Amino acid sequence: MSVPDEQDDPYADATAVAVAASSIPGEFLVPDLVETFTAEHPEAVVDTVVTDSAGVFTALRDGSAEVGFAGAEPDGDDLDAEVVAADEIVLAVPRGHALDTGEPVTVAQLAATPLVEREEGSGTRRSFTDALAERGTPLITAQQWTIRDTNEGVIEAVAAGDGVGVVSAWALARHARAEVREVRVEGDPIERCLYLVLRRDDDLGPAATSFVALAREQSWV
Incomplete structure (x- = not known):
């Protein structure tokens, strides 16, 4: 792994922290964490x-972030992940749709x-497809999919009648629309973990070390 030299690294400063977050932790976990951290520091x-x-x-x-938060576990042994929160994946269904019956939806x-x-790199999408595969009922790969790069975009597309959305329950609650209903897939709830992710061989700077300690203290599990 190549990490920038300290003299070229804008985050080598002892008071700077570079964080990369996927959409759900980036919207629901990191903002409050940053507010608390900057109030203390x-x-x-x-x-x-x-x-x-x-x-x-x-x-x-690539060294552009010291601390990560993701909705899926990383592949490879160069990154360590620890659970800090849990979320549920549900379906967003247009009101009046054939699946808007109040009953769980079959695969x-x-x-x-x-x-x-x-998009394909999304933890929500990966967790959903993995959960169905583990149940022995994977979705058909040739199925018609509309792709949106944000959870709010998914919900907006559902409201516009583009299809049934696969979303975080947190996101659907925050971006609720009158014309969109929450429905679950039959069987056990599709739950997924949210992770704090760090480079295994990394020596964090002072600020990043304090930031990670706070994240662990405020675990949302």
Whole structure:
């Protein structure tokens, strides 16, 4: 792994923290964490970039971020992940849609329904497809999917009638629309963990060390 030299690294300053977060932790966990941290350390600057989970892993590996938060575990043994929160993945269904019955949706029904999903690097999408595969009922790969790069974009597409959305329950609650209903897939809830992710071989700077300690203290599990 190549990490920038300290003299070229804008985050080598003892009072700076570079954070990369995927959309759900970036919207629901990191802002409050940064507010608390900067209140305790007014000299500190936290630079947060919100991307998808794959982007978080890339930022950690290329040295542009010291601390990551993601909705999926990283592949490879160069990054360590620890659970800091849990979330549920649900379906966003247009009001009046055939699946808007109040009953859980079967995978067979989903397979015949256009879906609105996040991009391939999204932890939400990865957790959803992995959960269905583990149940022995993977979605059909040729199924019609509409891709949006934010959770709010998924919900907006559902409201516009583009399909049934796959979203975080947190995101659906925050970006609620009158024309969109929450529905669950049959079986156990599709729950996924949110992770604090760090480079395994990294020596964090003083500010990043304090930031990580605060994140662990305020674990949302």
